[in-house]
Amino acid sequence: MVQLDETLMMLKDLTDAKGIPGNEREAREVMKKYISSYANEITTDGIGSLIAKKDGQADGPKVMIAGHLDEVGFMVTNIDDRGFVRFQTVGGWWSQVMLAQRVTIVTSNGDTVTGVIGSKPPHILSPEARKKPVDIKDMFVDIGATSKEEAKAWGVSPGDMIVPYFEFTVMKNEKHLLAKAWDNRIGCAVAIDVLKNLQKENHPNVVYSVGAVQEEVGLRGAKTAAYQIEPDIGFALDVGIAGDTPGVTEKEALGKMGKGPQIVVYDASMVSHKGLRDFVTGIADELQIPYQFEAIPGGGTDAGSIHLTKTGVPSLAITIPTRYIHSHAGILHRDDYENTVKLLTEVVKRLDWDTVNKIKFD
Template sequence: MDDKQLLMLKELTDARGIPGNEKEVRDVFVKYAKNSTSSITYDGLGSVIASHEGNKSGPKVLFASHLDEVGFMVTAITDKGFIKFQTLGGWWSQVMLAQQVQLTTSTGKVLHGVIGCKPPHVLTAEVRNKAYDIQEMFIDIGATSKEEVSSWGVKPGDMVTPYIEFKRLNESKFLLAKAWDNRIGTAVTLSVLENLVRDGHPNKAFAVGNVQEEVGLRGAKTSTYLVDPDIAFALDTGTAGDTPGMTEKEADSKLGKGPQIIIYDASMVAHKALRDFVVGVAEELKIPFQYTVIAGGGTDAGSQHVTRNGVPSLAITVATRYLHSHTSVIHEDDYLNTVALMTEVIKRLDSNAVEKITFG
């Protein structure tokens, strides 16, 4: 992976963007997309659409990631200056306590804090031995009163995001950051767009950054409706099953073994012909891949495939450890192979291929 790609990954993961507050991430998307195309539009919710016309009479192919990350929203300030919050997206309480966060005010000021709770020394054995209630947690930003917090510009509705430093794990190919879900999908989207513009393609390509995926696949509804594509892909993250204690029944994907092709998840059944087309390309080009089932979650393809009168759709994901936490880990080869696969797939989606997938 070259320095340019590493810088893009760092900028995307460093950017702060919870559901409904994705501007920082969208700005990074636009920064890189405008180098590949001058046609950038938006839907009414804030999803960004970068398009490139390879063949004006070709089919419309949409490939989308989501911009938002799981995070928090300020709901109240206590008299002693602590922050109460609402989770946005799925959080597991065990991964939250004592973790650092950043609070971004409406004026863009960034404050540092930590998620706290009562110390274990004062808890009963019953409470200590079960998951701590998120409703009992708070954020400490070093203030001593409600008035002091207000003077710093903090208000209900402000964004709170996890904080961690982007880094390569030692000298390996494993990359650590916050928000790989779904900044790695966003990086794939941007890299595929760049490749298509450079190499040419037989269709009208739409690279999309969706908003509000983590709270119900919402941005994908509006952006897909606006584009009205013939084929749609969701580029996201999937569960890794290669850590101690995991069983193949729970998750069988491994980092470094290629992109995940989602054949079933809680939001959709993969379109059979489109799935077979993608698998055929991967096998022909000897790009490694993994079949995956995600019974307890979904991707933006869940909204894409039921837009208007229906769109053949497929989710392709990058296996990720420690999803929905402050510290997630991916393998750089999976990113590169996902980019390679998606680039070649879209380059082959001409009118004949799309007609065969849709009606054949």
């Protein structure tokens, strides 16, 4: 068994935390625990996004770096007479990754109930049925209850969150890290470590590391947090798609694990700010930090909300290529994480007013 160092312990705690959109308290408390000693002030916005402020130059530009606290999951909608739990997806799911997977229901009083998304054995399926994906609306969670009353006695009720279950694992290749909720606790980890790196730096700005809520259902927490902060520059830190597995073509995804952070040039929520993008890649080239370009026409990041705040904020999404996102478990590369932290730290150190105004107005 691999001995977890300080970084791996933080990543384990972040990914183990349970928190679907609208239920991010546990993940927020973990992020708060790790970031508090690096921040001058910790606040939240009105819907629960964590905002950790670190003062550099008090009258310098405001730099917002945001990961999102929420993970894709499910919500209890009904319990049938036999005690089976019906649910609603919260965030984007593909039905084929859901059947027979273990989940955890968190009740209103904080208790947990283990369940599994039920599936039919192949022995009773017709050849035609075996080829047809099961509709999500027909799925249910089996928690071992024998009646609706028993399930309710355990505290299960409509509105409870249902979270994918998976144990944080350092794989045989110790650079490969396997866990649930990389989307997007890894972005929160980057935001923590950037503040940590700035502890002894006299940076020419004020940095706001944000754990945003409800990204998976519409980039909501980044919108409210950015409205509160009023940033001059914004970064969204998220997972990207690793296209280095069988069956994925370069037309679908260019990213490869271990080849550096992804600089997102375009996604469904935003066209990246060219001046900021060129500034970031210029620093990466100068310091020989590897990076990749990515375009994600079928998804968005919190930068999509940040860049539309008030009169507009130059923004960029930087992502970490991750396999199997929006499923029970994903894999990412530790080097990509560390290079993202290194790059963003160096970027922040250079964002004085002259540089920000040049990015904005050139």
